[in-house]
Amino acid sequence: MTTIAASVDERLRLAKDAAREIGLLDAESKTSLLNAVADALEAASDVIVAANADDLERGRATDIGDALLDRLRLDESRVAALAAAVRAVAVLPDPVGRVLDRRTLANGLELTKVAVPFGVVGSIYEARPNVTVDIAALALRSGNAVVLRGGTAAQSSNAALVTVMRDALQAQGVTPEAVQSVDDFGRDGARALMNARGLVDVLVPRGSASLIETVVTQSTVPVIETGAGVVHIYLDASARDDWARDIVLNAKTQRPSVCNAVETVLVHRAAADRLLPELLASLVDAGVTVHGDETVVAHDSRAIAATDDDWAREYLSLDLAVRVVDDLDEALAHIRRYSTHHTESIITADQAAADRFLAEVDSAVVMVNASTRFTDGGEFGFGAEVGISTQKLHARGPMGLAELTSTKWLGRGDGQVRA
Amino acid sequence: MTTIAASVDERLRLAKDAAREIGLLDAESKTSLLNAVADALEAASDVIVAANADDLERGRATDIGDALLDRLRLDESRVAALAAAVRAVAVLPDPVGRVLDRRTLANGLELTKVAVPFGVVGSIYEARPNVTVDIAALALRSGNAVVLRGGTAAQSSNAALVTVMRDALQAQGVTPEAVQSVDDFGRDGARALMNARGLVDVLVPRGSASLIETVVTQSTVPVIETGAGVVHIYLDASARDDWARDIVLNAKTQRPSVCNAVETVLVHRAAADRLLPELLASLVDAGVTVHGDETVVAHDSRAIAATDDDWAREYLSLDLAVRVVDDLDEALAHIRRYSTHHTESIITADQAAADRFLAEVDSAVVMVNASTRFTDGGEFGFGAEVGISTQKLHARGPMGLAELTSTKWLGRGDGQVRA
Structure with a gap:
């Protein structure tokens, strides 16, 4: 020895x-x-x-x-x-x-x-x-x-x-x-x-x-x-229902304790009625505690009212903050304020929205239509990290x-x- | 306004x-x-x-x-x-x-x-x-x-x-x-x-x-x-007389107040008798105060005896420390000890010595047969720095x-x- x-x-x-x-x-x-x-x-x-x-x-x-x-x-x-x-x-x-x-x-x-x-x-x-x-x-x-x-x-x-x-x-x-x-x-x-x-x-x-x-x-x-990751997913007005649900569920529940797990979901107001019912139900079924704003709580009474602290929280647990925003600008402003610049993802079918999100979000990794869980040396092909x-x-x-x-x-x- | x-x-x-x-x-x-x-x-x-x-x-x-x-x-x-x-x-x-x-x-x-x-x-x-x-x-x-x-x-x-x-x-x-x-x-x-x-x-x-x-x-x-630059030039046993003299003079006197000006010259013992007389005379003629080790002072009485402090000095003036070393290994050891990892240069006709110097000197810029004054954004073609x-x-x-x-x-x- x-x-x-x-x-x-x-x-x-x-x-x-x-x-x-x-x-x-x-x-x-x-x-x-x-x-x-x-x-x-x-x-x-x-x-x-x-x-x-x-x-x-x-x-x-x-x-x-x-x-x-x-x-x-x-x-x-x-x-x-x-x-x-x-x-x-x-x-x-x-x-x-x-x-x-x-x-x-x-x-x-x-x-x-x-x-x-x-x-x-x-x-x-x-x-x-x-x-x-x-x-x-x-x-x-x-x-x-x-x-x-x-x-x-x-x-x-x-x-x-x-x-x-x-x-x-x-x-x-x-x-x-x-x-x-x-x-x-x-x-x-x-x-x-x-x-x-x-x-x-x-x-x-x-x-x-x-x-x-x-x-x-x-x-x-x-x-x-x-490391520290207050990670966001933004569901744009044009987000596909299945991608929105599957990607949010994956990003929150596949391994909640890690830095690339999602902590806040932002939903375009125009898509809230279409996306929220199924999304919230899937999350609650998966054991997630949803901390929502007024609109979210109105959609699903099992969601609890979010406080301002929730937007800055890195839960690292089966908790998720969900907020409805008026448009992409409000989503970008929210991310600017609360993101720790780790990973954010937009779910959208709108190329212009995707391009703006990629250009304007100032984070290490910015995704379109993919789970935030891919931010990882192994996934990127680096062998380890x-x-x-x-x-x-x-x-x-x-x-x-x-x-x-x-x-x-x-x-x-x-x-x-x-x- | x-x-x-x-x-x-x-x-x-x-x-x-x-x-x-x-x-x-x-x-x-x-x-x-x-x-x-x-x-x-x-x-x-x-x-x-x-x-x-x-x-x-x-x-x-x-x-x-x-x-x-x-x-x-x-x-x-x-x-x-x-x-x-x-x-x-x-x-x-x-x-x-x-x-x-x-x-x-x-x-x-x-x-x-x-x-x-x-x-x-x-x-x-x-x-x-x-x-x-x-x-x-x-x-x-x-x-x-x-x-x-x-x-x-x-x-x-x-x-x-x-x-x-x-x-x-x-x-x-x-x-x-x-x-x-x-x-x-x-x-x-x-x-x-x-x-x-x-x-x-x-x-x-x-x-x-x-x-x-x-x-x-x-x-x-x-x-x-x-910035801080305790910059070295090493004159190898095979250094050309004219390159040794011209490059040291340029690196010391062309603009002594800047970080890429040379502060210490190391001379291979086998080349000391050949290189030192002309080098020291040219330096003194150019107004440089040479702080030398025993061998250097023995070669030119106008050189003053260097103390241990001199090897670590960034003079930023028309002062230069000069030391005779036994070989490339001793030169590399001296540089390892005193360099601020800015720029070092070797003057040599020996490819193997040049390659070792390039590989083993751990500085931002390592030169062979060129003045240390080239470490500069303008010279590198960056426009400014x-x-x-x-x-x-x-x-x-x-x-x-x-x-x-x-x-x-x-x-x-x-x-x-x-x-």
Whole structure:
């Protein structure tokens, strides 16, 4: 088993050194390395499941609830799924070295802009232990070292996963210091990560809105803000009945606890009488609590009256706010005010309305006639995801391998000086 | 003349609203708009030069020094140059709407990743008033509103320039609120910008190392760190005498006060006897104070002994640190330790050394056989520059129009729901 450095600072420094080695590996070496990591995870399934049992026991003792316990749980098949995700990432095209721009100056100086690894990627996250493996695999495939700070609830599982990955790197003759965890330092580990300017190149928080807010406001390392999703679907006057119903139901109920689940549905007044009865009935039948405005409550007495707070709520549960709006303009104004710029969708048969919605909604992903649940690295074909960026700097929407690279300009001259 | 909102918060809010309008302008409209701004700047030359006279008078009264006074000065020809820069930006290809990625999911959902404006770009900067016009022009061309906080030394000039640009927008039927200044609020203006999460999408500091450090550590808005340059040139064993001399002289003396000027030269020990005599003589003749290690001082008694501090110094003056290293590895280790990741150059005839230098130096721009002074938006063909990013997130190196855009995924479906 690999030795782990005693102090946080030492781990960060070792990660930075390791990044140089990882950054120079070619695509084939990284594929072998990740396949070896996947094999090691499967081989260590018993150890990982045993460590996970400690977390589950602590979770039950502290009453974290069945939903969270289920997300936390690892069994043999879930460990196999983790390994499969690593193998999927292992064979994705190497993002490093891609030529992104080329120009030759009048004096003959040749400039090439190429994709390079960030160096050290940090992540502070919560909940499911699979995030530990996903982020490490994406970081390594893109030539980066990674420093992880997972949630307390999954501490034993994460420690086991990190140990297995480090040992697998070492067995492959690659420095294990490319994968670091600072979980054992608790809040101090998170604080060290947030202030590791010059050692950590980018920090990605992934988890609750309060976790993200803390990292964004306290970090001096560049941060990519992820996640919080007050997601809207707008049912236009021309929305097809079946698409309106099916897409809203899917976006709300298929997995209500995630950021791309819909939280507010806006309905064009001209379509309210046509769409609302069946939509509301389907939602209530599916166990959804509808928080509606006056018109909605008038259509279905099982809906409860929405307050102003409802429009800003990320329920992450089987609750849904529904509001009738006068037209597309009012829908756009509502979205401007309440959206967290994650994902919004319009259901419409009107091309002009679709085009305006696509152009004017200022979110990472804007859909026409599709469920908001598609905003996901796996669905987009990225293999896995580091998170879903809701900011505009560097990456927006699901973040995969390309989003874990930076760029470098290479200049090749023959004696050029500036006039 | 346009009215200016009373409070900082109101100006930020107006900028955000204006961003929607500017973001929807097509390329042609933005070209006309910028040409009108350029015409207005030339037409108002007298007013601008008069406002600048106030700044110069204050500068002389507070003894800011001749170099700074010269950078601050605007005369008719410099105003004409400002206008010319705006006209150059006006005709650059519109970065908005470029398709950056496309994928069709197995279920038929079509995804397109397009470039979109950031929304509101903020900048906190010092010194030359031309930055006010350059950043505003780049922001508008890329469909953004801009909030500016310039240096106190140029306050009157900047106020005049902002007024002329706002009036020009208004005369073109475009909201003048797309160009805002918060100079009149002093430090409070800067603080408001740094904390304007949700109103300002990206903040670019441009100026001294301490200004940049303040913005990076205090801002909760995403920041792109620019500028500070402890820039190195490494003269390899095989470096040509003339290229070594000419490139070092150019990189040090052509404009010593800027971030891409060289601050440290590393010389391969095997080439020291061949290169140092002529190089040191040329530098001293050009008025450069050489801070050298033992070997350097032994070669030329006019060199003064370097201390450890010298290797980390960004002189921004006719001073240069020179050190002899044993080989490329020692040069790379020195650069790793002291570089601010701006620009480094190797002078060599050895392809393998050049390739290692390009691959292993972790800086925004890495050159072979060329002056470091080429790291510049104008030289790269960007028309102008917002600054030179020394961080790895979003933009690295000179930042032009493309770097002022974000992205958005557009999804077009026909009823897709997630299984």
